Amino acid sequence: MSDKPSNKYPVNLLDTPFPMRGDLAKREPGFLKSWQDEQLYKKLRARANAENRPKFILHDGPPYANAQIHLGHAVNKILKDIIVKSKSLAGFDAPYVPGWDCHGLPIEHQIEKLAKGDSKAIKNSPQIHARIVQYRKDNGLDPKDFNLPPAFIRELCREYAAAQIEIQKADFIRLGVLGDWDHPYRTMDFKTEADIVRTLGKIHANGYLVAGQKPVHWCVDCGSALAEAEVEYEDKTSPAIDVAFRAVDRAAVSKAFGVEVNRDAFAVIWTTTPWTLPANQAVSVHPDLTYQLLDTPKGLLILVRELAETALARYGAAGSPVIAETTGKALDLLQLQHPFYDRQVPIILGDHVTTDAGTGLVHTAPAHGLEDWQVGLVYNLPKDNPVGDDGRYKQSVPLFAGLTVWQGNPEIINLLTERGVLLANEKLLHSYPHCWRHKTPIIFRATAQWFIAMEKAGVDGDTLRSRANAAVEATEFFPAWGRARLESMIGNRPDWCVSRQRNWGVPMTFFVHKETGELHPDSLRLLEEAAKRIETRGIEAWFELDPAELLSAEDLPHYRKLKDTLDVWFDSGSTHYAVLRQREELAWPADLYLEGSDQHRGWFQSSLLTGCATEGRAPYKQLLTHGFTVDENGRKMSKSLGNGIEPQEIFNTLGADMLRLWIASADYSGEMSLSQEILKRTSDAYRRIRNTVRFLLANISDFKPEQAVATDAMLDLDRLALAEYAAFQSKVGALFERYEFHTAMQEILKYCSEELGSFYLDIIKDRLYTMQADSHGRRSAQTALWHITQGLVRLLAPILSFTAHEVWQALGNEDNVFLSTWHQVPAPADAAALIERFAQIREVRAQVQKEIEVQRADGKLGSSLQAEVAVTAEPATFAALQSLGDDLKFVLIVSAATLVAGDALAIEVKVAEAAKCERCWHYTPTVGSHADHPGLCARCVDNLFGKGEARQHA
């Protein structure tokens, strides 16, 4: 271990090829290669099968197949890996099948960016861009035409996703994550696409799929719905108008305000979208706000108190007197006259009403706003949508039929003026949603959509919500608050809108009656037919399907093929069926789903709902959540703050084990902070563990298991070490089982430092170095060290996978550490008694060290071996100390120790006057007792030239 000039008398100093520095960034790739070469994952599967181990299934939540992995991905995958490996070491069959989520808007969006010529997108995916250019050339398209045929878009999306998966996969493997990387699941695999369709079929069969409507962002130029990501907010000038709605029933107004009203009163709304007034079905007020009845030159007006003054100023009626006040609640269901149609609309109550701007009374058109839609559901308002796909009023709309909504604005304002109900008309510059492609203003518009119903009783009478609530109840959560979070989301959530009007998605393979909108009565059979085709040719099979292939001649004219695709959350939400149910090595339900806390709304919930709607329960038994990564100040990592740290940066400099150690050391239940200092501290911890292991390896390098001393024949101190180790291992094992890795890490660190470094190893150095190599005393210590090393390497393996692999090799063990199970530690018969006895001894030892330190500070001595100690102890302590016999001095690491019984503990430290043995460094009068070896003590002479000393205790 050292190439310094050696003592002329030899001691047992051993070397180990295990280097002090890990040099991980450089060496880890080599370990990875050897795992791949030996087909480690396959071997592990075979071992688990051969031993018929019980299964533990962690189902991988599929990351979205887009962009390089970031720190959050690394946290997620490494936590999963730690769990899978620790379960395997605990004796389970724990297969890990990684997956990817492939469909959906973000990828389609990337392709569109390429089509639009976005330079950054082109830089990232030059090949796909080249294909687009070629396609246009081949088909004589304008190079600037960004409308590509859907089938071609899907083809490009598929290619793009596949390429992204390879990029991410390489990094996941580099993190040391062990799994079936050669056979991952991908939601765009044909079989998986088919099974997603089948999941939809089951949900329909169970009676949870319903048709409905919902307002969505709508681009009149695209003629289609837009997702939030396709919406850009830009400034736009809109008319901002105040419109008076006459209250129909004066008596009701009188009652609501508690004053006699004998003139017409008007509820005043403010809107920047006059074109939505034909769809007006109500006026919303906030139940808890105060509304005033004001006497103005324009008539009696109802306004919210907070905004009355500014509103009146707009109408040129500032200072008008307040006649009465009431709360919003009192106005509920007051009937109003629609400003230009022959119908009455109610005042309704809604929490979405604010006093930020306007009048505190909100024009409510369920067909044109999400909040309007939701409050409309509560009040069961008509949801008539007067606007068609082309952004024009439908033929059935009086006064405005055929106009575009933008043409409608001035017409409506004119009409309101004519009717005398327009109180103000201003221009407002505000942020307004625009189409990402056309840069034109978009509208909000109710469209036909498909839903998984929460409150509709399914075929067996349960509502999905009640099933979901029961499923949450039956799930175990880590940490426990996950339950409350999921529960509240399930309790509140509206029906799940699963339809999308997109290209890159799994199609909803239904035929719909052209008149009634009903699904074909034989939908399940037709769906399975479609699924079979998708299984062999992918989703394209549906898009290019000729309905005549499946529909009978008489059905054909009456049914249309649905073009909608599924919400991408439905894809990943179906993987429990498409993956867990399908792969032989997996099982349903999973034991564990593990994802970031955002997935309570995402995958945890989508999986729960599809699980409940198909099988009546959650597809998991346990849910584990981890927090997000933040910087040292608890702020989220972002490009603009410049506080981000990339996983690639860490594994390319410090090594993946450092990343793994940080993740294992952090309490993942909250935010996980990372900074350069934290990485530095992580490296410190790593070095401590590594050096401890290095010492262990070096000192058992001349030891073979056959030379082990029988447990009960081992020295007291070594039996204690075994007992302490066993307790430590079972503690850490229990922490792994509870997924409390950071506490386990603290225990491991503490064990290396306190138990080994400053106690056991420090004491046994004397025996290891100075006793005869094959002596009982030395082999006894090595027996303990061997077990500790064998145990420790396994405990480290789930976390420091690369380092543990290296230790395993240095130990000369067969196979691979990941094929093994927790080490079986021999139990000394007197373990409990030993621990108790040594607790007292260690108490005294601490006092002795303090006393020695006092003298050292005085400059009286340096090494503790320069000290001679006289201990006086009360009976209990005395007995414990006396049990060590003459070996007490070794435990105290002093040259001499005497013991007398007394009333209380007293410690006297003297500087040794005897000479120092040049070999064992003890100060003893026996130095020079042998004429041939004047520098040696009697013990060393005996160890070198005689039978060797005998030790019983330490």
Next chain:
RNA sequence: GGGUCAGUAGCUCAGUUGGUUAGAGCACCGUCUUGAUAAGGCGGGGGUCACAGGUUCGAUUCCUGUCUGACCCA
């Protein structure tokens, strides 16, 4: 604005039904050792337990509010 969670030494974390001077590892300082040496031992300094109220004989621990941050929603 709402729901959930977090805030204990420079850093990472403990802190068990509220109870004597709040612990550990690392870092820092001092020191020893030079047979774990780009290591190891010993000793030490360092915390108004985010803040403000309240309950209690007594609160880091219970309650309320505030601040800061995270996730999800609006």
